[in-house]
Amino acid sequence: MVQAVPPVAPVQIVPPPTISAAQAAQLNQLLADAGYAQGLRHDGTAQPRPDGNDALVRAALDYARAVHAGRLDTSDFQQDWGLRPAAYDPLPAFADAVKRDRLPQWFRGLPPPYSGYDGLQKGLAAYRKIEASGGWAALPAGPDLALGASGPRVAALRQRLAVEDSEVVATGTKFDAELKDAVVRAQRRYGLNPTGVVSTGTLGALNVPAADRVRQIMANMERWRWLPAELPAKRIQVNIAAAVLTVFEGDAPIASMKAVTGRPGNETPMLQSRIHSIVLNPPWNVPAGIAAKELFPKGTAYLARNNYKIIGTGAGRRIQQQPGPKSALGLYKFDFDNPYAVYLHDTPSQSTFSSFSRLASHGCVRLEKPGPLAQLLLRNDPAWQPDEIQTALSTGKTQRVQLQPQDQVHVYLLYWTAFASANGAMNFRGDPYGWDKTLAAKIERRSAITAVAAR
Incomplete structure (x- = not known):
């Protein structure tokens, strides 16, 4: 006797919602700088607004997927990047937010709910300002700098440290006790031996360009999205x-x-x-x-x-x-x-x-x-x-x-190479595997691809 097979429940497909004119204006405003603020792109130039209901819906859903579950596509992952974000379909929650007119609340709930992510987002804004202001000049090579040193290289060191550390007096040519303390603070932020002496390792960390620090933060924000x-x-x-x-x-x-x-x-x-x-x-x-x-x-x-x-x-x-x-x-x-x-x-x-x-x-x-x-x-x-x-x-x-x-x-x-301490100061570690630069480039490339597809 053949048993009757119970009917399979039909898959419920949520249709794309129709957005009112007021909601469209609200959503355009929310999306205007969101990708930039969430580290989905390095380029800060204004992006073209989606034209029409369907394009706006596609843009909103693309942003939601990227900021909630990661910008990368499955094909973008390296073999040794074994973390994978859970599958995520933003459409049902988005349609519900449109229906109940709660788009801002939906939008705010998309990023990872971790203080570590929030700290990186604040750090991203701070280092983007530094980058926009010209970053910092590379410190010239030379003998180790330590307590008692003086001259133009010490002056350059003061100026460099002052960019990230508000306690540093940016002017002066003497390496005094206060400057040594500032060097120790910088070494701790970079995970280096806090000797207070500026040698090759400290010089290398201080000479990483501000733009690279921005990309490093972007890469670490993406990794939070995979959790x-x-x-x-x-x-x-x-x-x-x-x-x-x-x-x-x-x-x-x-x-x-x-x-x-x-x-x-x-x-x-x-x-x-x-x-x-x-x-x-x-x-x-x-x-x-x-x-x-x-x-x-x-x-x-x-x-x-x-x-x-x-x-x-x-x-x-x-x-x-x-x-x-x-x-x-x-x-x-x-x-x-x-x-x-x-x-x-x-x-x-x-x-x-x-x-x-x-x-x-x-x-x-x-x-x-x-x-x-x-x-x-x-x-x-x-x-x-x-x-x-x-x-x-x-x-x-x-x-x-x-x-x-x-x-x-x-x-x-x-693989955490950038994180904020309790006081909000950004901490960086080396990128020994080169994964930060690779990941940041993949984020930007994938963002460019999806931006074209969403239009």
Whole structure:
């Protein structure tokens, strides 16, 4: 007997609404500078107004998609940009706003609802003013500048710092204590070692053009749009560019530690996932590329001394480093599903954590304090309290500890190179992977394409 197939509910298609003359004027005003203010284009010249109801609707919906879920098209994403915005259709909410005559309220609710995004938007406006005023002159190369120095290069340094720091006196040729404090503030804003000495790294950060800082802010605003509308209150975030891990609970940071992330050429991908288990005394299954380029050429004696085991023969042979004090993964490995085979892990090499530049891994994330993180994630499991963890580690045997479902924690690997501090000051980090310039160019190119299509 053939069972009757229940009828499929028809898909409801929302027709484009008809906008009144008053709403058209209101919408044109809202759209006039919105794309510019939200970092969807660098060019500040006035854009032509959409002509007619359908063109205005297309422009409104295009803006809504861009500012709510990202300007990029699927084809614009690089492989290692593993974050993807959720699908978003702005038409139903837009049609409802037209029907209820609530276009301004709809418009205000489109951008990401995060203070981090709001801070970048304010920073964007400030740095666009700086750019429009001529930016800043590049500081000439020369010997390091420090307390006691004087001359025209110090005068140029004062003028440069004063552009971003209202506490700096822009005139004068002496490097005094107040100027040293200003240099330290700048170094902290740029994530540099706050020595108060202007050396090559500080000079390079100060000489990044204002236009590039604007594009950097634009790129980071776009990345905020790729995140879900509401981040999990319990999560782990890694800032790849700054090489820092932060633990959040109740949507507030409760712990932070230094990390080591991928060097250029071995980039740590952007992604979101969930930590489901911790491996104690993990072996390292060496990726084939690393084995071929870095380990096999060193010979069998080196491999044996460092506890590597060759598995298999011929073209299919591979290398596994056994658990122990020399293991590249240390004592802890934090696993989460992802297509890049990356994870968080311990390391026996602690020296890198003392550096301000910590992009040195093959793509995985090394942790400064993996033990406390493991204890934090396992604190609700009576079978895995600190003494039990230590006992398991002391055996030297590999053991996987599954996190209880309620304790599995979301993890986000993010590339934040621009962000506002609590006082509104913009902070910048280097763009080691060159992703900011690439993303800013894609934003502008996609904006130009969609602007033509919307007309």
